[in-house]
Amino acid sequence: MRSQIAAGNWKMNTNIDFGQDFVAKLEDKELPKDVEVIIGAPFISISPLKQIAKRIKIAAQNCHDEESGAFTGEVSAAMLKSTGCNYVIIGHSERRQYFNESDELILKKILKALEHELKIIFCCGEPLEIRENNDHESFVQSQLENSICKLSKEELENVVIAYEPIWAIGTGKTASPGQAQDMHQHIRKVMRNNFNEDLAENISILYGGSVKPSNAKEIFAQKDVDGGLVGGASLKIDSFFDIIQSF
Ligand code: PEP
Numbered sequence: 001m002r003s004q005i006a007a008g009n010w011k012m013n014t015n016i017d018f019g020q021d022f023v024a025k026l027e028d029k030e031l032p033k034d035v036e037v038i039i040g041a042p043f044i045s046i047s048p049l050k051q052i053a054k055r056i057k058i059a060a061q062n063c064h065d066e067e068s069g070a071f072t073g074e075v076s077a078a079m080l081k082s083t084g085c086n087y088v089i090i091g092h093s094e095r096r097q098y099f100n101e102s103d104e105l106i107l108k109k110i111l112k113a114l115e116h117e118l119k120i121i122f123c124c125g126e127p128l129e130i131r132e133n134n135d136h137e138s139f140v141q142s143q144l145e146n147s148i149c150k151l152s153k154e155e156l157e158n159v160v161i162a163y164e165p166i167w168a169i170g171t172g173k174t175a176s177p178g179q180a181q182d183m184h185q186h187i188r189k190v191m192r193n194n195f196n197e198d199l200a201e202n203i204s205i206l207y208g209g210s211v212k213p214s215n216a217k218e219i220f221a222q223k224d225v226d227g228g229l230v231g232g233a234s235l236k237i238d239s240f241f242d243i244i245q246s247f
Pocket of ligand 1: 009011164168169170171172208209210211229230231232233
């Protein structure tokens with residue numbers, strides 16, 4: 001059975017005080033029992049948030065692919081695990097775009113994070129020109145086949161996929177529920193072809209790209225959409241709580 005998930009991605013926003021206040025307030029609300037709530041926090045906030053989070057899971061937004069060593073300024077999967085962090089977001093389009101992360105590097109990061117028993121939110125999604133050329137399905141398929149399709153079935157039990165069309169991230173432009181459903185269905189087909197029916201049916205696939213209270217319900221109602229990865233709207237407690245209640 002796949003889980004329903006509402007995950008926030010705070011990106012390089014918020015500080016420790018803001019984060020602790022937010023998580024404490026969200027913990028006080030009546031959160032739907034069958035929805036997993038995750039906050040993707042800046043590294044520096046993970047440990048303080050873990051001290052107050054009970055029901056809410058905490059994700060990092062990146063990690064390094066090596067175990068340890070002379071990589072000044074980097075954070076390893078082992079370090080994340082030592083904070084009690086639950087998830088790590090890997091392959092976000094901003095990391096691919098601004099930090100030149102390739103599918104190959106992303107796979108290495110995923111393997112390292114899994115080795116340290118972190119769960120993965122793996123992001124994929126096409127830029128606008130690829131969508132306009134109608135190549136979006138093969139583009140996403142190759143992102144999947146170059147990275148998570150190289151994992152074992154057992155490793156994939158700890159992976160959630162987030163489909164995030166780049167043209168919809170932070171732009172206010174959302175994929176229509178039909179566009180989201182079509183791609184999620186395609187992703188399940190890729191997983192079915194590379195693994196089996198069981199795995200394809202049981203892996204959670206989130207939609208990300210300008211999800212907000214006004215569109216979450218319709219997007220989450222799509223058959224192959226299991227929730228959302230939410231940027232901007234996860235920074236305000238009322239809007240994130242509305243999204244959590246949109247299943
Ligand atoms: C994201 O950061 O993954 C994202 C989807 O951002 P936004 O919701 O702001 O488009």
